[in-house]
Amino acid sequence: MSVGYNAMELMVCCAARLLEDGRTAAVGTGVPCAAAMLAQRTHAPSLVILFEAGGIAPQLPTMPISVGDSRAFHRAVMATSMADIMETCQRGLIDYTFLGGAQIDAYGNLNSTHIGGEHARPRVRLPGSGGANDLASLCWRILVVTNHDRRRFVEKVDFLTTPGYLTGPGAREAAGLPPGSGPYRVITDLAVLGYDDDTKRMRILSLHPGVTLAQVRDATGFELGIRDPLTATDPPTAEELRLLREEVDPLRYVIGRH
């Protein structure tokens, strides 16, 4: 039986399913936070959520608006400092992080600094790294959740704010980033994507229901590989949708955006 859902609900479900129980995830507000909360209510009750401003293992009553607001450490086990959270990432204790950006390239490098112009005189100045560069350098697995279009999926990012696989195999290690860390999955409104083990370039793992391969390639500004066999993304289950709509995001702060 098919159940109606929107693209944002599917993206949150895809992200939630990737988070294993008993792991740690440094999350931001919005989709990542909703995904972690959904995972806790389904297969991963022992997933530990951390917010970079200092919240450890909060029991979130509602979606925080900011990673630094009081919701982000509501009924937490600890309210600490930003350096403490980042040092925990640096010691190798944080498994997942979720990031976004205005641009992403085939190696999962992200831009959130500026679009167009030059660094000193940008056409559009964006916020900058925030914690993204640190989390992508120091957590084990980087997940990106983003809309899929040619403006975002580009051959070359205007500014490499946050490292993915940089220029390809071995580049992170050569730069000095911790071995074994790096991009893991990209979840878009069209597909779930991963990275080729040999080339470290992005490839499609599964197409969302009703989406064609041509559609994904049209929305991508670089050459995209395909995993064999290419599968279809499982749609949200009725139970996932119920939890998402009734418990995780009843005010539709995230899932109402589409």
Place this chain on the structure above:
Amino acid sequence: MNLLSQGEGALFGDPSSNRARQFFAGKPRALTDKVMTVREAVSRFVHDGDYFASGGFGCSRIATAVLHEIVRQGKQRLQFAGHTATHDFQILCAGNGLGRGATIAAVDISYVVGLEARGLSPHARRVMESGEVVFTEWSNFTLALRFKAAAMGVPFLPARSLLGSDTFRYSAAHAVVCPFTGEKLALIPALYPDVAVLHVHEADCHGNCRILGTTVSDLDIARAAKRVLITCERLIPNDEIRRDPSRTVVPFFCVDAVCEVPYGSYPGNMPYEYYSDEEHLHHWLAAEKDLETYRAFLERYLYGVTDFEEYWRRCGGLSRMQELRRQELLLSRHH
């Protein structure tokens, strides 16, 4: 240590721990009464051209009263640590590009211009895209480490982030080989701000401070800065500090001025006290779209008021503050 590469960004602030020690040698240590008004504190301790740092996290536990007062007094050419700066940076940018000189001249950026999920500030973008402000890139961790190094009294700390990115290239960090392990590291220079402000829950008249909830980088900022202004929700007696010294997170000798400012983080969130005023923050963002509208907005809320209390009274007064308190304590159906 073998220097591999270095960022081409300007290094704002002097990372020398020896020169910082010379400054701190002359800093008063006595348990004196430092209570004063925000106007006096800003007038005495914030100077044109200073490197300025502000505590909290963008819209959470920020020292709004001091930020407003800096703009109202027309302080010029500040260097600023854009450390997860959102509404705080938005306030300071009101001093640029509107015919009153330039409050901001230089920024160390980890996060500016945006207000997280609320969107980008049109006026902060104008300021940062104008070419009149110089800036250097960092990340939240590495800018936090700049304060931490200064708080420790050392000229740098090593980190394993920034490496390989354009953020490194436009930073003032160095990349070196670790002499012990051969691993590559980024060296992050200390940052001793000339002046910093924190908003805390409770402080005594000497500047012993208590903070509830996440501390972000505030404990290091208080130790790193040469001069520190504290605004607090409530002044408490020194006896109360001494009754439970384990709750003190900033000791008095770091502090130069203490100002009692109820609702002092408004329209930001103050943990366990009041939630952020999202309506006012959206109103502010919307007003920035058009310069004439923004001038009128600032006249009403910033230049046209004598102090911070008059500002929040214009924003709905006590009944609004009580509604935000109900939201914070989850007593309200909203949030």
